[in-house]
Amino acid sequence: MAYSEKVIDHYQNPKNVGTLDKSKKNVGTGLVGAPECGDVMRLQIEVDDATGMITDAKFKTFGCGSAIASSSLATEWLKGKSITDALAVDNMDFVEELNLPPVKIHCSVLAEDAIKAAINDYRVKNGLEAIKFDESVVH
């Protein structure tokens, strides 16, 4: 299977690989996927409490090239976005931007789930209720 150029570029030069201090109250961590499924994504966001803006984002991913590219792209998109705008990111946005083939759609779903999980972790840490999301359709 041939990968799109954008996937290859993110794979070769991943953006924002790393770890944020999860003990900090304004850092939200989303860990999704499972080793047995061949994909685990960890996405972290740092939020400016005053403005609700995401000031930093980092990822680490165990998975195929498309999974790595999806999470790398997610961090790029999240930086500078408000939490509200971040919640609007849809898995199909990844599919379109990275030209993912049908067999790799689950990577985009995982990326969307990781964003939501990170935001919920941030919310819970700050005394807010976790948002309930509908089960994603494609898994």
Next chain:
Amino acid sequence: MLKFPIYLDNNATTPMDPRVFEAMKPYFLEHFGNAASRNHSFGWEAEEAVDYAREQVAKLIGADPKEIIFTSGATEGDNLGIKGVFEMYASKGNHIITATTEHKAVLDTCKHIEKSGGEVTYLQVQPDGLIDLKALEAAIKPTTILIAIMYANNEIGTIMPIKEISAIARKHGILLFTDATQAVGKIPVDVNKDGIDIMAFSAHKMYGPKGVGALYVRRKNPRVKVTAQMDGGGHERGMRSGTLNVPGIVGFGAACELCRLDMEADTKRISILRDKLETELMKLEEAYINGSTEHRLPHVANISFKHVEGEGLLMGFNKNIALSSGSACTSASLEPSYVLKALGLGDDLAHSSLRFGLGRFTTEEQIDYTIKAISETVLKLREMSPLWEMYKEGIDLNSIEWAHH
């Protein structure tokens, strides 16, 4: 000069040896006759070429040329050998014993047989990939007519104890079928010394052309017959109808002869390269060899690099190195290799595996490059892997409740 891409997937198929190609050439345009044409020189030439190739093939495996049935490849051989016995020996019983790590061509043939009123026992293998001989013997019933166990595994290279399996089969008067696709031409296989009754193998795994293979069917002690699976002109002693693929068969014969003559030298050279590759890659932390290292094909290595996903790993160098992985990230089912899972490997390790198949044309320079490229990619991806970070922090990954997708 190192030329890219480097081919290290010789278990999938081998490049054709140029000497084999030379032998085949005249049989496309010049000697195009049908080996079954008895009335003119075109047919005679073709028949003569086929007879010669039949001798070359038989000699490699210690068989009589009359015991060689040419097929389109090992998948056909597996189907003909297993279904053919099931139908031919229906009055004796309907039970077949095989193993969970067999090739799909054997497993799916057995499933077909189950639908046709047969009974099949699928033996589990031990963690090293070998079958337990006691379990094999215990599985035998009065209705057992066939044991179908591969000679060597295509994913991990594990060589089964065929002689011992044969002794058990003989003791109980059961036929032994073996898919020897990965073994013939690579290690000494002798149907008499090994006690094999029926054996499928293929040309394209031993530097011959694709689309041609053979089924060995024993003629003496015992005389074995298989029911044809294709109706037609009754070629190949009535067991396999269809005009013979003369150029392919000529190439197959040449490939067998080269393997017979070069095997010792090839094996020595290739196993040194395999061992170098393996020793160097095993210097990486948390790397594991899959399958037996004692009973293994000399050109195969299957290694899991924990906390790195196989397909992601391949992407780091697949522009320059052709390899295969036990990860099935590309398949819709997302199921990793069933062979690795049968060894008792967790899905995570199965997803992290690479299969190396070295061959006659593999060079030391290629292996050196491969060691470097893979080591670098593993290290790079581990820096990117949340599992690696957790492992390094001493977190037990099994203690985490993963959201299963």
